[in-house]
Amino acid sequence: MVDVVYSGPLPIKVIDQATQKEVPSQVMEKAGKKYIRILAENIPSVGYKLFQIKQATPEPLPLAARVNGAYFSNAYYRLLLSKSGAIKELYDSLANSRQLITQTNGRYANDLGGDEEGEALQIENAGPVSVTVKSVSKNPVAHTVRITLFAGLPKIEIEDSIQQNFGETTSWAFSFNLKNHTTNHEELGAILKVKKESNGGHYADDNARYDWQTFNHFVNVSEPNYGITLSNVDCSFFKLGKSTVDSLWESSAQMNALAGGNIDKKLEDKGILGILNQNG
Numbered sequence: 531m532v533d534v535v536y537s538g539p540l541p542i543k544v545i546d547q548a549t550q551k552e553v554p555s556q557v558m559e560k561a562g563k564k565y566i567r568i569l570a571e572n573i574p575s576v577g578y579k580l581f582q583i584k585q586a587t588p589e590p591l592p593l594a595a596r597v598n599g600a601y602f603s604n605a606y607y608r609l610l611l612s613k614s615g616a617i618k619e620l621y622d623s624l625a626n627s628r629q630l631i632t633q634t635n636g637r638y639a640n641d642l643g644g645d646e647e648g649e650a651l652q653i654e655n656a657g658p659v660s661v662t663v664k665s666v667s668k669n670p671v672a673h674t675v676r677i678t679l680f681a682g683l684p685k686i687e688i689e690d691s692i693q694q695n696f697g698e699t700t701s702w703a704f705s706f707n708l709k710n711h712t713t714n715h716e717e718l719g720a721i722l723k724v725k726k727e728s729n730g731g732h733y734a735d736d737n738a739r740y741d742w743q744t745f746n747h748f749v750n751v752s753e754p755n756y757g758i759t760l761s762n763v764d765c766s767f768f769k770l771g772k773s774t775v776d777s778l779w780e781s782s783a784q785m786n787a788l789a790g791g792n793i794d795k796k797l798e799d800k801g802i803l804g805i806l807n808q809n810g
Contacts, residue, residue, distance in 0.1 A: 531659060531680060533565045536583070543588035544568050547580035552589055554681060556657025569659045569682050591658035594681035600651065602663050604679040607686060613648030615665040615675025615690070616641040624684065630758065634705035634784040635772065640677075640688055641703040642789070644669035660687075671696045692789060697807045699791030701769065704760060706783040708753055713770060713780070715749045724770055725780045733778060740778035742767040742788065749785055760785065 536542075536557070544555040544566065555568045566583065573579050595604040602609045608627075610619035617639040620630040631639045648667030654676065655662040662678040672694035678687040690702060713724040724743060725731025733740065743749075745768040750759045771782025792804045 531567060531683060532570045533560070533567050534583075536564055536566045538583070539585060541585070541587050542566065542583050543586045545582045545584060547582055553581065554591055554594075554658040555588060556655070556659050558655040558657065560655075567657065567659045569680075571682065593656055593661055594659055595656075595661035595679035597651075597653055597661070597663060602661075602677065602679060604661075604681065606684045607679065609677070609679075609686070611651060611663065611665065611677065612638070612644075613646050613651065613665055614642065614644035614667040614669065615648070615673070615677070616645065617677070620686075625756065628756075630707055632705055632707040632783075634782075635703070637703035637705055637784075639704045639706070640675065640690065641705070642670065642673055642690070642700065668694075671700065690789075695807055695810065697791065699793060700789040701786040702765075702789060704785045704787070706751055706758055706785075708751055708756075708758070708783045711751050711753045711757075711783055713749065713751050713783075713785075715743055715768070716746045717744050718746065724778070726778060729780065731780065739775055740773050741775045742769050742773075742793065745787060751783055751785070760787075762787070765789065 540557060544553050546553050553568055555566055558565050558567055568581060570579065595602060600611050602611055606623055608621040609617050612618055617631060620639060622628045622630055644667050647669040648665055652664045653661065654664040658681060660678050660680045662676050665675045667673055671692055673692045676689040714721055715724060723731040726733050726735050728735050745762050745765050748759055748761045749768060750757055765787040767788040769786040771779030771784050773779045790808060792806065794803045796803050
């Protein structure tokens with residue numbers, strides 16, 4: 531999927547210069563700017579590909595995904611969304627409609643809290659390349675969630691944002707329905723297995739801190755023959771299950787991506803380390 535800023539006249543269609551065939555495209559708005567979004571397939575592993583924007587009426591194509599009430603689906607996945615933006619059900623159509631979410635510690639996936647408290651779900655952008663559903667909620671803090679499904683791409687894109695200051699530790703939970711799995715994550719270029727050394731992992735058995743792991747680029751949770759990868763842009767840490775400073779919940783399939791808050795308290799003078807309430 532490629533987005534190109536565009537301010538020219540409409541309608542347009544996009545041509546693959548190598549095949550001279552039209553590719554799926556749609557005009558959309560993001561952050562006040564107009565874009566052309568295209569599906570760019572078969573890009574050479576070493577090289578490039580050219581696409582031409584033409585003033586012409588595009589060929590009509592079906593939408594990339596369907597919305598039916600709180601259900602959001604395409605050829606790859608079927609999601610059940612809450613008004614707060616949590617994913618309560620996630621079926622993988624390529625794996626015999628396997629259910630990937632299970633409620634854990636009262637939370638689902640992409641779950642900041644709040645469940646069904648929020649505005650009605652909205653379709654924000656829809657076309658033959660992708661469809662985006664938006665949810666807005668004030669609970670537990672004011673936040674907005676945008677979830678996008680694509681035609682031809684087996685991925686789910688999630689954009690989470692918070693519009694209110696807060697002081698408590700806040701995280702998005704991702705509670706997966708996996709068994710006998712192993713969790714790996716990136717630590718400054720190294721790939722670490724979230725288990726203690728005595729269990730075949732990379733975390734020391736003694737003199738270690740276990741409550742938050744680094745979330746530099748991704749976390750992968752995999753069974754022997756099936757796995758889920760969370761790619762990440764700007765959440766720096768995640769917690770596995772109910773891990774604490776002294777306890778690593780290495781068998782948990784719940785990841786909690788840290789949105790913010792103060793983790794450590796300076797007990798000696800009853801103060802708190804860090805920047806309180808995001809410094810305003």
